[in-house]
Amino acid sequence: MSSSPRSSDAPLSAAELEERFEELIGAVLSSRRTAAGIAHELAARGRALQDFVLQWAAVTAKSSPELAYQFAALAARAVAELGFAGAERWLLAAMEVHDREGLYRASAELKDLDAFVERSRERGRGIAFDEVAPVLELFVAGLAGRRLRLEAAESAWTDTATLYLPARIALLPSHADNFRLYKLSAALLWAQTRHGTFNLPEAAYPREERALALFNVLEALRLAARLERGLPGLHRDLQALARPALGPEWAQAAGQLRRPGASAADSAALVATLPRSAQPPAWPFLGMLDPACAAAVRDERLAREKRLLRAALARFEEELRGARDEGASPAAGETPRLRLESAEGGEEIAVTLGGQPVAPPQELKRLAESVLQDLGRLPEDLLQPAGEGPCGAAAQAQPASEERPAEEEAGALLYDEWDHRRKQYRKGWCVLRERDVHPGDPAFVPAARARYRPQVRQLRRSFEALRGEDKRLRGEPFGDDVDLDALVRALAALRAGAELDERVFARRARHERDMAVLFMVDMSGSTKGWINDCEREALVLLTEVLEVLGDRYAIYGFSGVTRKRCEVYRVKRFDEPCDALVERRIAGIQPLDYTRMGAAIRHLSAILAAQQARTRLLVTLSDGKPDDFSDGYRGEYGIEDTRQALVEAKRAGIHPFCITIDREARGYLPRMYGAVNYTVVADVARLPLKVAEVYRRLTA
């Protein structure tokens, strides 16, 4: 602190300033390069600016007097453009460059004040993907159609499963406008997936770059017209941002695409009719098209969903038939068939049975609508159930590694296994060990939390409602207050000649949730990729809500190869708090080998049974069939053993609940889970929320 005799806010004179600069950066000054000019300029300014420049020149001079000199020379202008805080950022950015890359680059950075000013203005009005993603994801989910993921990318495009949006938009003058631009980009991509931009055969798409760009514009015109009918608000916004306006050479094509029946095929045909002079306009919301990539994603999905849809229809028909047979009188002879119908060009499906509309299960409806969305119509072969489809036809992958040498069986636990052919247990058949999960990426859990922020908040709230608050119990035989209603009732009964009811008290009691829950997570190789990600995200959401509830819980993973190497992986034991280590273990859950479910269920039931709790819940999370590549576990044996293990758990006073991620809708599930409750999640993306939802339902 300088103890200047002058009052501290009076400006310094040029001479005083020059003297101070001499002290600070004298090393880079000479007779030809003095601080006089800078001092002179600053002398005319207020003390605040002078102090700012002197203070930061002093800081900078410690690393580089040269940089400090350059800073002092530009500081006044920088403050005028950016304000004190902005100028500070400008200097600090340059100092960072200095630390990293040296003086030469740093001074270039510092001198390019204009670029910095431009960048920081853009930051002010621009908007980042992360900021808008939670709202836009909900927005797109609301619009209709199948679930779409949102991800940041170089430019806006879609593969029909994910909408890619720029990481940042700062094109327009205000924050609100840029948000609108994000929303319109997302909406247009959504419209492409919803209204058939990618439903043409691959050969129909223009190959040449310019032609594809023209097709993109024509599609935007067609989709905008389509939006005008259903979403006039969006259409208005699109119109407002479609600048520059199109020239007259587009008029004819635009008119054709405005017709209600216009399709992507019309857009493709119109490309050739545009004159050479037609140039694709640089509309800000216009993204890119990648028909090949979209086709690959779409074909894969179609194949899967068609198979599922056939199976779902068959199941539904069987259900209806069962219901009819139970009914009073089966109608004359023939059984009516189910039939899917969709109006011409419509987006809704109807299901009829013998001409009468029936309400299809949600899942069937969703599948049919998704197929309809991809094809624009329902193919003839899908309109009626065709018996059991070819289920799980994909060839089973061969085991990656041969049977590893059996380790010593000492220190491991032995479990019986049910052999359905012999109708008895194989004693001590499975060798099971507990292992620790290797901690994974510490960033995973916070990222997952951020991703599901709005949903987590809703979940937390709905779980808080479960937490059980103080409740006033009425009509109790003892208590700290008189239940007047009950007393009046009792007295009235007494007068009427009945016995005096003793339950006339009220008391407050805390509704205790006495619950222990163990989550058992599939770590078999088949969960690789998305399923594994979603399993881990599901656990993140679960830990959130379980912490709210205060329920005791444990998380274990399971996998293994052969009966000699069944493994159970500790993620969180009952007695462990949910700390950073547990979070990292959740992140570290990875796909390993096979799914010998029976032994894992038996081991974990034993752990759970040892917990003192009124309700014990075992929730399994797996991706379908129990499977092991040796000694015939695959197939019926595994299903029967799993079933048996679940029955044993139930007998031990545990409530098992199985959540299966199954895109094949295989027929064995009712048998395997016959004894216990289960749910099938077909859409992996929904798993994380579904698991929390299931838990809430189970324990509410």
Add this chain to the structure above:
Amino acid sequence: MNAPRAAEATALMVSEEPYYRAVRGEAELFEAAHRNRVPVLLKGPTGCGKTRFMEYMAWRLGRPLVTVACHDDLTAADLVGRYLVTADETVWLDGPMTHAVRIGALLYLDEIVEARKDTTVVIHPLADDRRTLFIEKRGEVLHAPPEFMLAISYNPGYQSVLKELKQSTRQRFVALDFDYPAAELEAAIVARESGIDAAAAERLVRLAHMTRNLKGNGLNEGASTRLLVHAGKLIAQGVAPRAACEGAISQALTDEREMLAALNELVTSVF
């Protein structure tokens, strides 16, 4: 039936035809159930017209309607009746269930899973072929007249396993599944109930479908037909559609900031 009771029954009659549009022959099914003295279970989300359907059926069958909204403190005694003490004597007062049985009404127990477990004691004998109500405190057994019918409702959307309708209960009922009506019909209903024109009603329905797409993604329930009618009434009063939807729909559905923002973006897309 004595005179005051007849008067009460008249008060519970639905005198004017309630506006209801049958979708899948549910009215005929209900009538058949009534003829055969079988109780019904109405399943469906909130605000999709279950209660209105009951009013309509009461009108159609010409029976009085007794509706009880169940809550978690509702006991069997609340349904059956109780003694009250008046000046030096006790007077028996019929509960809604007893009353309904006596006058041969349609008894509608709304959100049955909310009621206390002990209510099953009185519901079960009334819901199977015994059709009797035992009034324990009076030692009286009431046999339900043929016109009496029990109907219960529950919303499978927010059932919990511990609060689930027990199999022994649900298997006594014929189930009618309700859902929001198909788009055109729902628009017609909204237009007629709120007095807005068909185009605005259609937009409201489109918005409702969008919110229903968000169910399970941060919303517990999508906008019900009832909410649309509320929004429609505001619009018919001259409130700007966006403001009406934000007030009657977005804000009614959620408090979450992001969800509100997304819902309002949907509103501005439709209007």
